[in-house]
Structure formats: structure tokens, C-alpha cells
Amino acid sequence: MSGRRRAMALAVEHGVDDLYQGAVPALVPALVAVRGWDLTRAGGIVLAATVLSSVAQPVFGVLADRRRVPGLRVIGMLTAAVGVGAVGLVDSYAATWAAVLLSGLGVAAYHPEAARAVHLTGTGDRGMGWFTVGGLAGFAAGPALVGVVVGGLGLTATPLLALPAVGAAVVALVPRRRPGPAVAADAAPSREVSGTDDWRRFGWLTGVVVTRSVLFYGLSTFLAVHLAIRFGFGPALAATTLGVFTGSGAVATIASSALTRRFGRTAVLRGSYVAALPLLAATLLAPSPVTALVATAALGAALGVPVPVHTTLGQAYLPHHLGFAAAITLGLAVSAGGLASPALGALADQAGTTVALAVLLVCPVLAGLLALALVDPPTAPDDARTGSSRA
Template sequence: MTARRRALALAVEHGVDDLYQGAVPALLPALVATRGWDLTRAGGIVLAATVLSSVAQPLFGVLADRLRVPGLRVAGLLTAAGGVAAVGVVDSYVATWAVVLLSGLGTAAYHPEAARAVHATGTGDRGMGWFTVGGLAGFAAGPAAVGLVVGGLGLGATPLLALPAVGAAVVALVPRRRPGPVDPGRVPAASESARGRDDWPRFGWLTGVVVSRSVLFYGLSAFLAVHLTIRFDLSPGLAAITLGIFTGAGAVATITSSALTRRFGRTAVLRGSYVAALPLLAATLLAPSPVLALVATGLLGAALGVPVPVHTTLGQAYLPHHLGLAASVTLGLAVSAGGLASPALGALADHAGTTVALAVLLGCPLLAGLLTLPLTDPEERTGSSRA
């Protein structure tokens, strides 16, 4: 298998894994409607998907840097799927919380080793871009899968959601011919541009950017569908589809990220994306009709999708000697950290309404934009080019 095909296969596999991250918030309208939960409890389910994952992500990242444990990819993938599959089978809130917690742990185990495998293909920023697009496409497919399975067959049909992971695991375990040596000329100059040094201060600023986006993205993923359901009297199934529009637009926009960064630079793309996200979020919340709300939602998803590959490639450029740790933070820890704010947003939504709760998120793109100001691109400083 060529390096390109190997990177594309990992991108598809990443999509399957992140389908289960996207499925969790998409299940909330059905759980609220079927089990009578309030929004505080619903936010607690998102917390379950992220709290253990947030703690475990750096540990798995360090493990991926020190040891090659390819089995973590398959084990993490199946664990992520198994937890989501069990949501409709268990009855109590505590049991639901536990299986979603297990799913989040599986996601934490998957990402660092998978990102290391992408880097090993030698496809550079392009391969990581494909990998990121695959994950976003999978996240976007999560609500659609939930709408198809749960909307059509009921909450008890969630075990069917595990089928994509089973198929991906079988493919991953099939023996294949080892790839040939990587052409050094095709390897990106990230480590060279960093001159062998890890830039921890700038990586810290970048982590703040991604955490700010994560709070915004997870808050919208958890409560936007519920907000639209309440405001425009949408059905849970249709609300899940609207969430798919939000995440799907982000996945599509991610494809443009590589071209935009080549033209304008990584840091300019980061700043521009978050500047655009602020008015688009306001438009989403203030839209007078469901059609206009969906248009604004799609544009907002696109604005939040463009910078995602930049987070990972820039993070690995800052930490060339800790690629697994960099990936675990930019793909995992900093992403799952957003779920930690979901219970507080849910409690605020119960008390003051979803519009007020989501309006609080207006501070997130503003903060993310400000945190990009100290960032510079190592490749721009040295004049090297990106793949």
C-alpha cells in the first residue's frame, strides 16, 4: 500500500471513530424526549463523553511517543463504538453516563496512535489534512446516523450504530504488505523549521485557542439542536439533521484549509476563522426563521471547520519531538475539554433558556482570536514551504 493510500485509509478510519463523538450530542434530543431528562442531565452526558477522555488523552499521547502500540487504534475504536451502542440498551441515567464515559475513553486511546501512524506515512500536512477531514466528516455523519437509526427504529436500536466500527476494525486487522521507505524529499519540514526545539510557550497559546473553540463547538453540538427544537418546534429527528448541517459544513470547509493556509498562512487563517465565527454565531441565535437559522448554522460550522487541520499541523510543528502528545492535545484533550462546560451550559439553559445559554458562547470566538495573536508559524519564520 502506497503512503498516500495508507494516509487515506487512516482518514476513513478516523471518520468512523469520530462518528461516535458526533453521535453523543445527537442522541440528546431523543434522550430528553424519551426519558424526560432536563437539560442539566443532558449536559452531563456530554461531560461523561469528555471528562475521562480529557484526563487520559495526554497519557495516551506520551505512550504513543515512547512505544509503538498500534493495537490501541483498534481497541479504542471498538470501545468508542461499544459505549454509544449501549446507550439505548441501558435504562438508568447512571448506566447511560457510564457507557458514554467508556466511549470517551476509547476515543482518547484512538487518536494519539492514529496521528502517529499518519505522520509515519510521510505525507506531511496533506496527510494530516486528510486525516482531519476524515474525522470531521465522521463527526458530521454521527447526527445523520443517529437520525437514521434512532429516528427510524427508536432509541433501542443504538447497537446498530456499532456496525461501522466493526467493519473498520476488520479492515485494520487484515495483514498488509509493509510500505516501502519514505522518500525524505516528501517529508514536511516541520521538525527542521523548529530547528529541533520544542516551542512549549506557543504550544500553550495554541492549546488555549483550541480549548476556546472546543467549548464553543461542544456547546453548540450539545444544545443547538435542542434550541432549534424549542424555538421552531422541530421534531427530534429533524433537529438531529440540523446538527448534521452544522458539522457537515465544517467538514466540507476543512477541505479548503490547505489552500487557504498556502495563500494566507496558518496564523492568518486561524485569526480570520474566529473573527468570522463571532457574527455568524449571533446570526444563528437571532435568526427569525428556521431557514435563516440553518443557513447561519451552516456558515458558522464552516468557519469553525477551516482552522481544525491548522491546529494539529501547527501543534506538531511546535513540538517536533512530541508528535503523539501534540496530537493528543490538538485532536483530543483540547477538543474533549469543551465537554466539561456542557453541564454548566445545560443548567443555565434550564434556568434562563437556550438562547441565553448559547449567547454566553459569544465570548469563545473572541477569546480564540485574541489567543492567536502571540502565535507565529515556524515555517514562515524560516521561509520553508508546506506540502
């Protein structure tokens, strides 16, 4: 299999894995409606999906840097699917929490090894861009799939959500021809890595990633609930609304390539977060469902554009620790935000979802300020010709 085809296959696989990240917040409205949970407990479910994942992501990243463990991709993906599939089969809050915790651990196991595999295809930033878009598309597909399955068949149908992972695992385990010379050369352990690690700027980038994660996961968890309360959306329509938010973000990543070629990576980061601030305000203050959906789509796009930049910029800052960089910018980028969900849920219970989501207005401001500390790494000759970030 050529490096390009291999990278595309990994992008599709990444989409399947991240489908289960997107499915968890999409299940929240159904859990609230069916089980009568308050928003504090609902936020705790999202915390379950992220708390262990946040701790495990760097560990799996270091493991991917030190040794090749390709089986982690399949194991992680199936574990994520099993956890989400079990949500509708258990009744107690503790059992639901444990099932979602297991799913988050599976997601954490998948990302670093998969990102390393993309790097070894020899497709560079272009391959990582495909990989990132695949993950975002999968995250966006999660709410849509939940809307179809749970909205149509009820909460007890969640085991059906595991079927995409089963199919992807079968495909991943089918023997393939040995990689061609270009891929094999790229995968050679003796391959030299140019550049030096810039841990200081990677630290600032991590701050941007975590801040964006709090904003994105807070919206993913409570925006659908907010619109359901304000405009009377049912669970299926609420899940569809979340799909609009995440789907527009996935589509927007396609524009990231052209934007970074024209303006540079760090300028795109700053511009995206500046744009997100008024769009978030417009989403919360929208006077009608149509206006809210339009603002939601635009906000999702603004938050989707910088995601591929996070990954390629992180690996540019840490060329000797690609797995660790991917664990932070791909994995922690989603999981860290869930840590704030219980606090947002408690605030929503006390003051309403509008107030709780309004607190998130500080996030794009903070992310933009942190991005001021970042600079574009020196551009290699090949990147200057084809674009420093083709995500």
C-alpha cells in the same frame, strides 16, 4: 501499501472513530424527548463523553511518543462504538453515563497512536490534512447516522451504531504487504527530527483549542435542542440540523489548505474566529428555520477551517512530541468542550437555550485574542513549494 494510500486509509478509519464523538451530542435530543431529562442532566451525558477523555488524551499521547502500540487504534475505536451502542439498552441515568464515559475513553485511546501512524506514512502535512478532514467528516456523519437509526427505529436501536467500527476494525486487522522503502525509511526509529520544541507558543495554541472546543461542543450539544424548542423540530430533524452544522465544518476544512498557503496559518486562525462571532449571533437571532439553518451552516464552516491548522501548527511547535501534540490538538480539541456542558445545561434550564448559547459569544473573541500570541513557524523548503499547511 504506499504512504499515500495508507494515509487515506487512516483518514477513513479516523472518520469511523470520530463518528462516535459526533453521535453523543446527537443522542441528546432523543434522550431528552424519550426519557424526560432536563438539560442539566443531558449536559452531564456530554460531560461523561469528555471528562475521562480529557484526562486520558495527554497520557495516551506520551505513550504514543515513547513506544509503538498500534493495537490501541482498533481497541479504542471498538470501545468507543460499544459505549455508544449501549446507550439505548440501559435505562438508568448512571448506566447511560457509564456507557458514554467508556466511549470517550475509547476515543482518547485512538487519536495519538493514529496520528503517529499518519506521520510515519511520510505524507507530511498533506497526510495530516486528510486525516483531520476524515475525522471531521466522521463527526459530521454521527448526527446523520443517529437521525436515521434512532429517528427511524427508536432509541433501543443504538447497537446498530456500532457496525461501522466493527467493519473498520476488520479492515484494520487484515494483513497488509510490508510498507515500501519510503514509508519504512520514514518509520525508522533513527530518523532525525529537525527543529526545537516551542512549549510557550504551544501553550497559547492549547488555549485557542480549548476555547474553540467549548464553543463547538456547546453548540453541538444544545443548538439542536434550541432549534427544536424555538421552531418545533422533531428529533430526526434536530439531528439533521446538527449534521448541517458539523458537515459544513468538515467541508470547510478543504478550503483550509488554500487559505493557509495564501495568508499563513495564524492569520487563518484569527480570521476564522472573527467571522464566527457575527455568525453565532445570526444563528441565535434568526427569525425563521431557513435563516437559522443557513447561519448554522456558515458558522460550522467558520469553525471548521481552523481545525487542520491547529494540528499542523501544534506539531510544528512540538516536532519532538508529535503524539502529545496530536493528543491535545485532535483529542482535547473536542473533549475539553464537553466539560462545560453541564453548566450550560443548567443555565439553559433556568434562563432558556438562547441565553445559554449567547454566553458562548465570548468564545470566538477569546480564541481570536489568544491567537494573537501565535506566529507561523519557519517554513521548510519543501513546504514553501507546496504550502505550509495542506490540511
